[in-house]
Amino acid sequence: MSRSPENVRVRRTRTLLRQALVELIEERGFDRVTVGQITERAMVSRAAFYRNYRDKYRLVEEIFDEAAAALIDKTGGDSDADRIRRLEAFYDGVARYDRLYRALLGRKGSPWFAARIQDTVTSMTATHLPLPAPVDDLIATLLGGMFLNSVTWWLTHDRPVPARDMATHYARLAAALISEANTPPSQPNS
Structure with missing residues (x-):
């Protein structure tokens, strides 16, 4: 072709x-x-x-949108393995544009871009995961921040583990946080 x-x-x-x-x-x-x-x-x-x-922001957003599309691709299903596969595809997308993500999330980077990543993941989490009210927004925000920090850590440390391992680690930590959020609070002793 x-x-x-x-x-x-x-x-x-x-x-x-x-x-x-x-x-x-x-x-x-x-x-x-x-x-x-x-x-x-x-x-x-x-x-x-x-x-x-349209502007420099759209240039950056297009690159991020390519990676973020992997997170919402449900064509393969919605099992734990499918979620890890989507996370791995995102980390692979970050690795493909390693220098750009390092630059944007590094010391001379952009708070706008970091917030864009966190807001995207927070929004996706709030939309797709069963979280208990009234802490649903808090948990979604924590998961978005944890995701942003996992990407930043991975890049800052020269990607010491493969994308698949990062996806698995994040998924396990996210599952633990969601499980804890879904556990009813203990009642104080009277």
Whole structure:
């Protein structure tokens, strides 16, 4: 199957823009990077940038959305093994864009991006897991924060374990937290 020249050109432009963004975040920090700097570094026109992305945030969101899609893919089922498979696919997506995630979650990174990851997982958790009221929002928020921290830890420590192991560890910790949340509180002794 041959690919049209435009598809190759679009993919090349997006790749150059992503690489430029990572380099600039590492040098300057996300908040100080401008679209002009990204296009200059990538050696593409501003028009080419805006044909692909609304702004630098959309560029980052597209990469995150690719990884996050793995978390909500229910085509394989909803067993524990399926959930671990989806988590593993997410960690694999992070590994594929290792430098970008490291840059965005590192010292010069973006609080906006960290909040985006946590909010996405918190929302997915609140929607898909049976959690007891009134602590359902608290548990979903804790799971979102735990997920963000697991990704950050994994990257900060140079991915010391495979994505499958990270998925399994997170799933076990999440299950323990959910189990504890579903346990009725003990009554104080009278």
